[in-house]
Amino acid sequence: MRRVLLRAALTLPLALAGGGASAADPAPPADAAARGAYIFQAAGCLGCHTDEKAGGAPLAGGRALVTPFGTFYTPNITPDPVNGIGRWTDADFVRAFREGKRPDGAALFPAFPYASYTRMTDRDLLDLKAFLATQPAVSAPNKPHDLTPPFSWRFLVPAWQWLYLTPGPVPDDPAKPPAWNRGRYLVDALGHCGECHTPRSVLGGMDGDRYLAGNPDGPDKDKVPNITSTKGKGIGDLSDGDLTLLLETGLTPDGDVVGGAMGEVVRNSTSKLTAADRAAIAAYLKTVPAKN
Amino acid sequence: MSNRVVNVLAAASVAGMLFATFGLSAAGAADPAEQVKDRQQTMKKLGGGMGAVAKYVKNEGATAEDAAKGVATVLAVSKMDPKAIFPEGTAVGVADSAAKPELWKDWNDTQKRWAAVQPAATQLEAAIKGGDRAQIAQALGATSKTCGGCHEDFRVKKN
Numbered sequence: 001m002r003r004v005l006l007r008a009a010l011t012l013p014l015a016l017a018g019g020g021a022s023a024a025d026p027a028p029p030a031d032a033a034a035r036g037a038y039i040f041q042a043a044g045c046l047g048c049h050t051d052e053k054a055g056g057a058p059l060a061g062g063r064a065l066v067t068p069f070g071t072f073y074t075p076n077i078t079p080d081p082v083n084g085i086g087r088w089t090d091a092d093f094v095r096a097f098r099e100g101k102r103p104d105g106a107a108l109f110p111a112f113p114y115a116s117y118t119r120m121t122d123r124d125l126l127d128l129k130a131f132l133a134t135q136p137a138v139s140a141p142n143k144p145h146d147l148t149p150p151f152s153w154r155f156l157v158p159a160w161q162w163l164y165l166t167p168g169p170v171p172d173d174p175a176k177p178p179a180w181n182r183g184r185y186l187v188d189a190l191g192h193c194g195e196c197h198t199p200r201s202v203l204g205g206m207d208g209d210r211y212l213a214g215n216p217d218g219p220d221k222d223k224v225p226n227i228t229s230t231k232g233k234g235i236g237d238l239s240d241g242d243l244t245l246l247l248e249t250g251l252t253p254d255g256d257v258v259g260g261a262m263g264e265v266v267r268n269s270t271s272k273l274t275a276a277d278r279a280a281i282a283a284y285l286k287t288v289p290a291k292n
Numbered sequence: 293m294s295n296r297v298v299n300v301l302a303a304a305s306v307a308g309m310l311f312a313t314f315g316l317s318a319a320g321a322a323d324p325a326e327q328v329k330d331r332q333q334t335m336k337k338l339g340g341g342m343g344a345v346a347k348y349v350k351n352e353g354a355t356a357e358d359a360a361k362g363v364a365t366v367l368a369v370s371k372m373d374p375k376a377i378f379p380e381g382t383a384v385g386v387a388d389s390a391a392k393p394e395l396w397k398d399w400n401d402t403q404k405r406w407a408a409v410q411p412a413a414t415q416l417e418a419a420i421k422g423g424d425r426a427q428i429a430q431a432l433g434a435t436s437k438t439c440g441g442c443h444e445d446f447r448v449k450k451n
Contacts, residue, residue: 222449241350248429249436255343256335257436259443267440271433 025090028130036131039124042190042277043117044269048074060084060138065111066220069204070147072111080137093129094122098167100157107157109145110164115206119168119189151204164205179276183284186277191269196224196261213291222260230290243282244275325387327379332388334369334377341365342436345416349429359420359428366413366435374406384448395446402446408438 040046051062051074061076079086085093092103100107100114108114120128150156168189172181187193198206199215213234214226226234235243242253247270250258258266270278344362347354354362383393395402416431 239350239352241352245346245350245429249346249433250440251342251346251432251436253343253346255339255341255346257342257439257443259440259445259447260449263440263444267437267444 028126032127032130033134034131035124036127036129039120039128039190040131041269041272042186043120043128044191044265045077045128047264047268049077057136057138057140059132059135060140062140062143067111067204068200068217069151070145072109072145072147073143074111075142076138076140077132078135078138078140079133080139083139083141084137085132086137088129090126090129094125097125100161100165107154107161109147109154109157110160110204111145113192113195115165116189116192116195118165119170119185121169124190160203160205163203177283179280179283180287182277183280183282186273186281187284191265191281193227197227210291212285212288219261224261226291227285228288228291229286230292233292234290235285236290240279240282240286243285244278247271247273247278247281248275324379324382327382328387328389331377331382331391334372337365338369338439341369342432342439345420345428345432348420349425349432351425356420356423360417363413363417363420367410367417370406370409370413374403378402390448392446392448395442402442405438405442408441409435412438 046058048063048065049059049061050056051060051064054062056062057078059076059078061074063074065072065074076084078084081087088096088103095101096103096108096112097114097117097120099118100110100112102108145152170184170188172178173184194206194212196215196218197212198208199210199213199217201207212227213230215224218224228234229236231237238246238253245251246258247266249271250263250266252258257263270281273281341362341364344354345359345366348356348359348362378391378395380396382389383391383396412431412435416428416435419427419431422428
């Protein structure tokens, strides 16, 4: 029902605009792209969708994501009409994030973290789209994934979605302060922290019982630490200042600077957030139940 | 004994002592496992310096003086020759080295990255002298960035 409503909401303005306009979506609000630029950073799109090491153009895709299921090559998300997402409608865009579906209806592999992004609000999604539309189009073609069967069988992905995808968005918890709700949204929806910090089941779904408890077999075969409030192992011993400074600069309490995938997250994403948003992330993480 | 013989003997013993001290320590430092350990200590020192400044920025008990001492340590390490810290033959596999072989692939680039630490730390030092916490935080971030770039590309993930 919700989906029907969503589609109706997205197509209604079109119908009203009628005549003159072609099959294009309504023009986004004036501040959409500017808001979208912030969403873009908070959601960390740039890192995965750019083959930085090989000198690839920003957002033109091609970066290899090595996972236990095989190697994914990220797609081009520039506004190029052929190889990018230039022809996508607003509804196409929202559906990809919300339901993990391509415009042609085929399922997207969950290497695109829609199990997290599904929690994004419609407004944030459409603003993000408005921002992406302002980026230079690059015609770089997409590279096929290199996956191990059965993970390469796209027709099985809907079953995976049935198991592991709970379409969002998730309403705020009125019993909790606004900063906590904002923090949860940044951690679970935009930041998609659980995609690396939550261990996966054999079928590759995030294991909800071990939410943010660390992943021994993370991306690029790295071990990913526990970020629950566990003392000693997680972040239970870190102060709010420790957490916000880490998110801002990558500095850990012992003066080390994080590298690896988190270094990239800090560089592309968390260092660019507002101080209030970093504080919200810290406030939320401190309430995540301890797991060993 | 003639003076000449005494002189020769003295010179020889001095040379021997010199060899014993420097020769041996040079031989010790050439042991890759030892070099890895030295590097880890250097990095720990560097981290201690950064950590002291961070503690001040977070307002968690460190004084401005602690921060000044911290940045002095960072500066001192940044002035070291990266070749001495990262001698060839100390990549991952040697003792518990975490340095990826890529670090030595384009030494010019590595050197350039290392050289970026010093100007950033100099600015951090100036900011600490200035006393503006927001500015210190910003300069600390900029300095961390010069560390993090290499950690991201050249350091094997720690457990």
